[in-house]
Amino acid sequence: MKTDILIIGGGPAGIVAAVTARKNYPTKTINLIRKEVKSIIPCGIPYIFNRLNSVEQNLMPDHLLLDNEVNLVIGEVEEIKHGEKQVILKNKDTFNYDKLILALGSVPHLIPIPGIEKEGVWLVKKDYDYLVKLRREVWQSKNIIIIGGGFIGVEFAEELSDIKDLNISIVEQLDHCLITNFDEEFAIAAEEKLKNKGVKIFTNTTIKEIGGRHKIEYVQLDNGEKLPADMIILSTGGQPNIDLAKKAGIKTEEKGGIRVDAYLRTNIPDIFAVGDCAQTKDFIIGENIPVMLASVATTEARIAANNLYQIKLLREKKGTIGVFSTFIDGLALGVAGLTEARTKKIGIDYLIGEAEAPNRHPASLPGMGKIKVKLIFARSSQNLLLGGEIMGPESVGEMLNILSMAIQQKTSLFDFNTWQIATHPLLTSAPTVYSLIAAAQNAMLKIKS
Amino acid sequence: MKTDILIIGGGPAGIVAAVTARKNYPTKTINLIRKEVKSIIPCGIPYIFNRLNSVEQNLMPDHLLLDNEVNLVIGEVEEIKHGEKQVILKNKDTFNYDKLILALGSVPHLIPIPGIEKEGVWLVKKDYDYLVKLRREVWQSKNIIIIGGGFIGVEFAEELSDIKDLNISIVEQLDHCLITNFDEEFAIAAEEKLKNKGVKIFTNTTIKEIGGRHKIEYVQLDNGEKLPADMIILSTGGQPNIDLAKKAGIKTEEKGGIRVDAYLRTNIPDIFAVGDCAQTKDFIIGENIPVMLASVATTEARIAANNLYQIKLLREKKGTIGVFSTFIDGLALGVAGLTEARTKKIGIDYLIGEAEAPNRHPASLPGMGKIKVKLIFARSSQNLLLGGEIMGPESVGEMLNILSMAIQQKTSLFDFNTWQIATHPLLTSAPTVYSLIAAAQNAMLKIKS
Numbered sequence: 001m002k003t004d005i006l007i008i009g010g011g012p013a014g015i016v017a018a019v020t021a022r023k024n025y026p027t028k029t030i031n032l033i034r035k036e037v038k039s040i041i042p043c044g045i046p047y048i049f050n051r052l053n054s055v056e057q058n059l060m061p062d063h064l065l066l067d068n069e070v071n072l073v074i075g076e077v078e079e080i081k082h083g084e085k086q087v088i089l090k091n092k093d094t095f096n097y098d099k100l101i102l103a104l105g106s107v108p109h110l111i112p113i114p115g116i117e118k119e120g121v122w123l124v125k126k127d128y129d130y131l132v133k134l135r136r137e138v139w140q141s142k143n144i145i146i147i148g149g150g151f152i153g154v155e156f157a158e159e160l161s162d163i164k165d166l167n168i169s170i171v172e173q174l175d176h177c178l179i180t181n182f183d184e185e186f187a188i189a190a191e192e193k194l195k196n197k198g199v200k201i202f203t204n205t206t207i208k209e210i211g212g213r214h215k216i217e218y219v220q221l222d223n224g225e226k227l228p229a230d231m232i233i234l235s236t237g238g239q240p241n242i243d244l245a246k247k248a249g250i251k252t253e254e255k256g257g258i259r260v261d262a263y264l265r266t267n268i269p270d271i272f273a274v275g276d277c278a279q280t281k282d283f284i285i286g287e288n289i290p291v292m293l294a295s296v297a298t299t300e301a302r303i304a305a306n307n308l309y310q311i312k313l314l315r316e317k318k319g320t321i322g323v324f325s326t327f328i329d330g331l332a333l334g335v336a337g338l339t340e341a342r343t344k345k346i347g348i349d350y351l352i353g354e355a356e357a358p359n360r361h362p363a364s365l366p367g368m369g370k371i372k373v374k375l376i377f378a379r380s381s382q383n384l385l386l387g388g389e390i391m392g393p394e395s396v397g398e399m400l401n402i403l404s405m406a407i408q409q410k411t412s413l414f415d416f417n418t419w420q421i422a423t424h425p426l427l428t429s430a431p432t433v434y435s436l437i438a439a440a441q442n443a444m445l446k447i448k449s
Numbered sequence: 450m451k452t453d454i455l456i457i458g459g460g461p462a463g464i465v466a467a468v469t470a471r472k473n474y475p476t477k478t479i480n481l482i483r484k485e486v487k488s489i490i491p492c493g494i495p496y497i498f499n500r501l502n503s504v505e506q507n508l509m510p511d512h513l514l515l516d517n518e519v520n521l522v523i524g525e526v527e528e529i530k531h532g533e534k535q536v537i538l539k540n541k542d543t544f545n546y547d548k549l550i551l552a553l554g555s556v557p558h559l560i561p562i563p564g565i566e567k568e569g570v571w572l573v574k575k576d577y578d579y580l581v582k583l584r585r586e587v588w589q590s591k592n593i594i595i596i597g598g599g600f601i602g603v604e605f606a607e608e609l610s611d612i613k614d615l616n617i618s619i620v621e622q623l624d625h626c627l628i629t630n631f632d633e634e635f636a637i638a639a640e641e642k643l644k645n646k647g648v649k650i651f652t653n654t655t656i657k658e659i660g661g662r663h664k665i666e667y668v669q670l671d672n673g674e675k676l677p678a679d680m681i682i683l684s685t686g687g688q689p690n691i692d693l694a695k696k697a698g699i700k701t702e703e704k705g706g707i708r709v710d711a712y713l714r715t716n717i718p719d720i721f722a723v724g725d726c727a728q729t730k731d732f733i734i735g736e737n738i739p740v741m742l743a744s745v746a747t748t749e750a751r752i753a754a755n756n757l758y759q760i761k762l763l764r765e766k767k768g769t770i771g772v773f774s775t776f777i778d779g780l781a782l783g784v785a786g787l788t789e790a791r792t793k794k795i796g797i798d799y800l801i802g803e804a805e806a807p808n809r810h811p812a813s814l815p816g817m818g819k820i821k822v823k824l825i826f827a828r829s830s831q832n833l834l835l836g837g838e839i840m841g842p843e844s845v846g847e848m849l850n851i852l853s854m855a856i857q858q859k860t861s862l863f864d865f866n867t868w869q870i871a872t873h874p875l876l877t878s879a880p881t882v883y884s885l886i887a888a889a890q891n892a893m894l895k896i897k898s
Contacts, residue, residue, distance in 0.1 A: 044874045057813045295872045298880040323871035364506045397876025398847040409858035422772035423744045425493045427846025431747040
């Protein structure tokens with residue numbers, strides 16, 4: 001079969017690549033191959049247990065593809081022959097492409113723990129049938145151990161803590177949950193919220209053994225403590241799904257996925273890679289970073305699909321800023337760009353600005369919560385914004401995107417000081433104390449005049 | 450009495466000027482003169498009737514001033530003698546200043562209607578005692594007519610509609626409520642929300658007469674209809690409070706307040722004017738615009754106070770973008786920069802991008818509401834963002850500030866297309882459909898390739 005544009009992978013990156021390609025190239029034929037009959041919303045997985053009533057509720061609708069005349073093929077790719085510009089499925093169906101976009105996603109990262117092969121150890125797979133079983137199992141359990149306190153682990157714990165009579169523990173090898181992404185004070189605030197919901201947190205802790213006959217019965221921690229367990233959920237991150245690409249002779253990075261340039265082009269002409277399977281480079285120093293986010297994936301997909309036939313969206317080699325948010329027991333936490341810890345580690349001379357303000361004015365209005373902000377600016381280099389962390393009520397989710405816009409648009413702390421904002425009693429902080437501006441002011445005062 | 454820095458006015462602009470001056474000039478003496486014993490939060494006034502339990506709840510705390518060693522003087526200024534650099538109060542107390550900041554605010558704009566002098570006609574004054582009486586009167590009324598369907602009028606109507614057995618009508622002379630600030634589709638959505646709450650709206654309508662013996666009993670509309678009325682609330686806008694400045698020989702604009710440069714300096718050395726009393730110039734063509742917003746006022750106050758003794762915050766003559774938001778029966782509406790109507794009127798060649806998306810993903814999650822976006826980009830001039838309107842649930846309040854940041858930082862529609870955002874199931878739209886990016890894409894496709 002012949003197609004102008006072929007996309008492998010039906011996650012967010014694949015879908016956005018297909019839709020964007022359709023909009024840019026109205027007359028091309030577009031095929032998208034995915035192996036899943038039903039496509040899961042990746043970031044919605046933690047919420048299938050309680051907030052959503054079923055895994056069914058967490059499916060990506062196919063109408064985005066169908067409405068855009070993208071032909072959806074359910075099947076598994078066996079081989080890419082880039083010499084012949086061919087993709088061959090397991091069932092031997094063959095596609096001849098003009099442009100190929102790989103949106104292969106990621107697979108769970110496994111850590112070697114004795115007993116990990118036992119029944120009762122679960123992964124976080126983007127697989128409908130698997131998740132249906134996982135959901136059923138959760139509702140029949142009493143003691144669940146989550147290994148890995150990153151975003152997924154923490155969100156699972158929070159969601160499961162709302163289920164009656166369920167004991168949830170997180171085991172994290174680093175000092176704090178979320179500490180890979182947040183500075184300590186934010187990570188601790190997240191942990192406090194989890195503890196308030198009854199989640200037990202073991203940090204600086206690894207698992208020595210997963211015990212039990214066939215099915216697991218307990219885990220033994222490195223300090224000797226034994227925790228009873230009916231289920232273990234492994235949330236120790238993911239790794240780029242690159243086997244297919246490697247086999248086809250497409251270059252990959254040792255750590256970090258399929259090698260791509262700023263337009264998501266691989267080393268093979270007419271083959272692009274986007275999303276979790278593709279290399280991601282940091283916006284400050286251009287090093288590979290392990291960011292696997294649907295929002296990054298979809299940005300990459302838009303860039304690739306806009307530039308398939310010629311470069312229309314000039315990128316000037318922008319790297320990935322990395323913008324994450326989560327929501328734990330009513331507390332939204334977000335980070336854009338660098339944390340203080342990473343800024344130090346990279347070795348940048350920086351200024352911190354901090355502030356806190358109620359999200360209503362007056363603060364006595366219903367729905368009040370405090371918003372806490374930490375901004376990081378370069379001490380020299382025009383005092384540009386390098387990163388920021390925010391926590392507080394729901395509106396933090398979009399406030400964070402102010403920071404990602406500001407970082408991308410090279411905003412300095414002086415720009416923040418003359419920035420014009422909208423404030424409203426029922427929607428935001430007061431203009432007199434608005435935290436992003438107050439934090440910038442706080443930073444500015446540290447520059448000796 | 451001698452003071453280094455003297456501020457007249459205790460509203461948001463005055464407070465921020467004082468606090469910013471303190472932070473920049475730790476050793477200077479600062480005095481702030483205001484006539485009100487208790488200082489009202491201006492944008493909180495609509496909410497004193499129901500959401501807040503009293504006017505007391507809507508006071509600006511004085512601790513911001515006191516904590517920053519700003520001396521608070523309660524008194525009324527009678528005269529400014531700029532030759533002697535003196536300010537004289539009604540009680541004859543005299544201040545000799547080095548730098549003077551006028552933050553005189555605005556006064557309600559009165560329109561000449563027969564009968565307007567009658568008992569039962571109320572203004573929206575930032576005056577504690579007056580508002581206490583207004584609040585009491587509202588709770589004793591049955592029929593209230595609001596004249597003027599701008600932000601204040603609409604917010605009053607929404608708040609009052611929650612009070613049982615109260616009939617609320619808005620009379621607006623233009624085609625729609627809020628039409629001065631929003632394009633028609635957004636204004637209509639706001640009106641629908643008000644109507645759902647039982648508010649009667651009369652547009653394209655003026656008042657011919659306010660009738661009644663001593664106290665008002667009815668209003669007569671220009672179409673002859675009579676509406677019974679116990680109270681009339683006039684919300685027909687404000688005008689800069691410039692009498693004191695004029696008397697002192699400080700230059701004012703015919704319409705538009707005290708004349709200032711980009712650093713908020715008046716024509717008299719060492720005298721600055723900030724907030725509602727100062728001239729506000731549009732960011733696109735530099736014409737005077739009647740924007741009176743606490744957020745603009747506080748930005749101006751920061752700029753003035755940072756630049757009191759020498760220019761530290763270079764402005765490059767930025768004008769006022771104008772960023773407004775409101776919240777009506779669960780629908781937040783916001784506008785930043787130009788509307789389509791204004792873009793047309795100015796005569797700019799433009800592109801529109803529109804999109805709509807749920808604020809959750811999957812959309813079946815609790816708290817789902819749709820976010821609707823309309824962006825306006827220049828068709829040439831690098832396709833810069835000129836303005837945007839958003840409506841939807843609460844998070845729209847901060848989404849709007851993404852747009853104000855983007856306008857200020859000269860963001861093009863191509864920048865939106867490669868913009869990296871944070872998305873989260875419980876906090877934002879899905880990355881596949883995020884409305885600000887989708888709207889930019891929609892606009893981009895209108896550029897012929």
